Every structure is written in structure tokens, then in C-alpha cells.
Amino acid sequence: MAHIAEAVIDRISDRIDCLVAGHRPGHGLARAFYHDPEIYRRDMERVFRRHWHCIAHESVIPNVNDFEVFRIDTEQVIVTRAADGSIHAVLNVCRHRGAEVCTKQKGNARVFVCPYHAWTYGNDGSLRAARLMPKDFKREDHGLKTLHVRVVEGLIFISFADQPLDFSEAEHLLHATCGQYGWASARVAHRETYPVAANWKLAVENYVECYHCGPAHPEYSQTHALEQPSHMIEAMNAAMEQRTGELGIEIGSGNHWQTSREGREAIHAFRYALYEGVQSGSEDGKAVAPLMGRFSDFDGGVTSIHLGGTTFLVCYPDHGMIYRFIPKSPETCEMELIWLVDGSAEAGRDYDLEKLTWLWKVTTAEDKTIIEHTARGVQSHYFVPGPIAPMEHNELRYIDWYLDEISRPEGASA
Ligand code: FES
Numbered sequence: 001m002a003h004i005a006e007a008v009i010d011r012i013s014d015r016i017d018c019l020v021a022g023h024r025p026g027h028g029l030a031r032a033f034y035h036d037p038e039i040y041r042r043d044m045e046r047v048f049r050r051h052w053h054c055i056a057h058e059s060v061i062p063n064v065n066d067f068e069v070f071r072i073d074t075e076q077v078i079v080t081r082a083a084d085g086s087i088h089a090v091l092n093v094c095r096h097r098g099a100e101v102c103t104k105q106k107g108n109a110r111v112f113v114c115p116y117h118a119w120t121y122g123n124d125g126s127l128r129a130a131r132l133m134p135k136d137f138k139r140e141d142h143g144l145k146t147l148h149v150r151v152v153e154g155l156i157f158i159s160f161a162d163q164p165l166d167f168s169e170a171e172h173l174l175h176a177t178c179g180q181y182g183w184a185s186a187r188v189a190h191r192e193t194y195p196v197a198a199n200w201k202l203a204v205e206n207y208v209e210c211y212h213c214g215p216a217h218p219e220y221s222q223t224h225a226l227e228q229p230s231h232m233i234e235a236m237n238a239a240m241e242q243r244t245g246e247l248g249i250e251i252g253s254g255n256h257w258q259t260s261r262e263g264r265e266a267i268h269a270f271r272y273a274l275y276e277g278v279q280s281g282s283e284d285g286k287a288v289a290p291l292m293g294r295f296s297d298f299d300g301g302v303t304s305i306h307l308g309g310t311t312f313l314v315c316y317p318d319h320g321m322i323y324r325f326i327p328k329s330p331e332t333c334e335m336e337l338i339w340l341v342d343g344s345a346e347a348g349r350d351y352d353l354e355k356l357t358w359l360w361k362v363t364t365a366e367d368k369t370i371i372e373h374t375a376r377g378v379q380s381h382y383f384v385p386g387p388i389a390p391m392e393h394n395e396l397r398y399i400d401w402y403l404d405e406i407s408r409p410e411g412a413s414a
């Protein structure tokens with residue numbers, strides 16, 4: 001039986017390897033990558049269970065014993081704040097017979113009592129009590145599975161991997177970017193989840209390129225100048241950097257978008273200017289919340305960060321955005337948008353929630369529509385991926401990275 005199962009796995013691997021080998025450089029991905037269940041399983045193994053993901057900002061669990069449950073594909077992760085203030089991520093799967101130990105979406109609990117046979121876990125995942133078990137039963141061997149956690153500038157990152165990728169480069173760049181915008185003391189002003197009838201990669205690919213911004217996002221294109229000729233963009237960026245410098249702020253950037261071959265997490269941080277006179281990403285380009293972090297004025301710039309394949313961050317001087325991509329099935333995913341403001345800012349007094357969230361709500365609703373148009377289009381047996389445009393260079397980079405990630409054996413570093 002075992003060798004039949006191995007032969008089947010070999011055939012699946014061969015098929016995926018053939019699809020990767022058949023990829024035409026400089027072009028989009030073929031149809032199978034957007035609906036094939038075996039490729040989806042490979043994505044979960046190589047991207048989701050290998051890389052780091054930002055799951056939340058820590059202000060969603062501000063108090064000791066606060067918790068919230070997050071769902072990614074078939075996994076449920078309980079993120080908790082323990083008695084000493086430390087943050088933990090544990091799987092919501094009882095170590096007895098697998099029931100969900102936490103049945104609420106969020107709340108405050110010192111312990112989780114499994115509803116089935118009442119095994120009781122601390123909110124750090126340790127098993128505290130198990131009724132009527134033999135004397136030699138070892139509670140310490142039966143804690144909930146814990147995931148690796150790093151909290152950087154208030155962002156909670158998790159990794160499912162036994163040996164997580166080196167996060168130090170990412171951490172350094174997050175301090176040099178989000179740190180300058182004061183994200184460690186920010187708080188979540190709003191969260192919105194968009195269910196999308198498309199494979200998760202169609203949603204990410206759409207996010208990383210702005211070739212579509214002109215035709216698809218008239219509102220966003222009023223303030224974000226990504227489609228201008230390169231000499232104009234360069235002049236605008238230079239003026240922005242000068243303004244940032246005059247504010248006494250130095251914001252890091254850097255392209256460390258390597259594959260995980262070397263055992264390191266991928267991160268790319270870059271800056272770009274908004275149109276002249278624009279302060280923030282909003283309907284009219286004006287400020288929508290109090291300045292954050294080290295900013296004493298607006299510099300007319302944006303800092304954008306891509307991390308680990310599913311985490312995307314956008315920093316404006318008065319608010320921040322966390323963009324999470326969450327796979328649900330081969331042909332469905334969710335996008336969660338999280339708006340951050342200064343920790344002391346209050347809705348109604350310091351900002352208007354409608355104004356704060358307007359631009360990215362409008363933009364994301366438009367994105368959902370075009371992603372779903374694409375999901376239906378690429379179902380065609382006759383779909384042949386076309387050439388990637390020069391403006392889609394980030395998408396090209398993402399596709400090359402993705403293909404390398406899924407074509408290496410699990411856990412292999414080279
Ligand atoms: Fe949780 Fe039995 S399944 S106590």
C-alpha cells in the first residue's frame with residue numbers, strides 16, 4: 001500500500017514540476033495554478049506553512065487573557081495574550097481527540113476548556129488538567145501545538161514551520177519603516193474582510209502591480225502617481241525624500257525579496273511620492289487622522305512593504321494599512337484590510353472613520369470585482385498567459401519567487 005501512495009505522490013510532484021518547467025518566462029501563470037487542488041495543497045505546504053505571516057496588530061488583544069481566533073485555509077490559530085503580557089499563537093485543536101477547544105471568535109479567557117471531555121489548557125497552550133487519565137499520563141507532552149511568534153512594531157507575525165525562516169532582516173527593515181511611523185503604539189481603527197471568489201494568487205498578483213490602477217482605480221489614481229513617466233516619478237520621489245529629510249526622519253528601504261533557499265524571509269520595502277500637495281491616501285488627498293510616530297508634518301510620501309508572500313503594509317504619515325491575503329480553498333480566498341491610527345486618536349474627535357477608510361474601501365471593492373472577472377476568465381481551457389508589462393515588474397518578481405518556492409522539496413533550503 002505504501003508504495004502505491006508514494007507512486008501517486010511522485011506522479012503529483014512530477015505533474016507540478018512539469019507545470020513549473022512549462023512556465024514561459026516573462027508571462028503570467030497558467031490556468032492550473034488558479035484552480036488545481038494539488039497545486040493549492042502545494043501552496044499551503046510551501047508558502048503558508050513555510051513563511052511568516054502578519055496575522056494582526058497587537059492592539060486587537062490589548063488586555064491580559066484577551067484572545068482572537070484566525071482562520072487560514074483549514075487551520076485555526078488562537079492568538080492570545082498571557083498573564084505576563086506575552087503573545088502566543090496556538091492551534092485550536094485539542095490534543096485528546098481533536099475538537100476545537102475554543103468555540104468563540106474572540107474574548108477574554110485564562111484557560112480554554114475543551115467542550116468534548118474538558119481537557120483544560122492555559123492560554124499559552126500548556127495542558128493544565130485532563131480528567132481521569134492514568135497516573136503516568138504526562139500533561140507536559142500534550143499542550144496545544146504552538147506556532148512561532150514575533151511581535152515587531154506592534155505587528156504579530158506567526159510561522160507554522162518547525163524551523164522558521166530567519167526573520168532578522170525583515171525585523172530590521174520593519175523597524176526602519178513602520179517604526180518611524182509609530183506602528184508599535186498604533187491601534188486598529190477598522191477591519192474589513194472581503195471574500196473573493198478567486199484563488200489567493202490572483203488576489204496577491206493584483207495587489208502587487210499597478211498597471212491596472214489607471215483603468216480600474218480612478219479614485220486611487222487621483223492621489224497616487226504610479227503611472228507617470230519615469231523622469232517625473234524620479235523628480236517627485238527626490239522632492240519627497242528631501243521633505244522627509246527636512247522633517248529629520250530617515251525611512252529605510254531595501255529589496256531583500258529572495259526565495260527561502262538561503263533560509264531567510266523575503267521582504268521588500270520601497271517608497272514613492274504622492275502627487276504634489278497630496279498629504280495622504282484619501283478621497284481628496286487631505287489628512288484623515290492625526291500624524292503618527294516621528295512625523296511632525298506630511299512628507300507627501302508612502303512607504304510600501306511586501307513580506308513573505310502574503311503580508312503587505314502601506315504607511316502614510318497619518319494612518320497605516322495592513323493587507324492580509326487568506327486562502328480558503330483552491331478557488332476562494334479573503335482579503336482582510338486593517339486600518340491603523342495613532343494609539344491616542346479617537347474616532348469622532350480626531351478622525352472621521354468614513355473619511356479614513358473611504359479610499360481603500362473603494363479601491364478594494366474595485367479590486368475584488370476585477371479579481372473575480374479574472375478568476376472566471378482563466379477557467380477557460382483556451383486561456384494562454386500573456387506577457388507581463390514593464391509596469392508589472394513586481395508581479396513578475398512575485399511569480400518567479402512563487403514558482404521557486406513551490407518547486408523545491410519541502411524543507412529544502414537549496
Ligand atoms: Fe478535547 Fe476530548 S477532544 S477533551
Ligand code: FE
Nearest residue numbers: 206207217367
Ligand atoms: Fe488594485
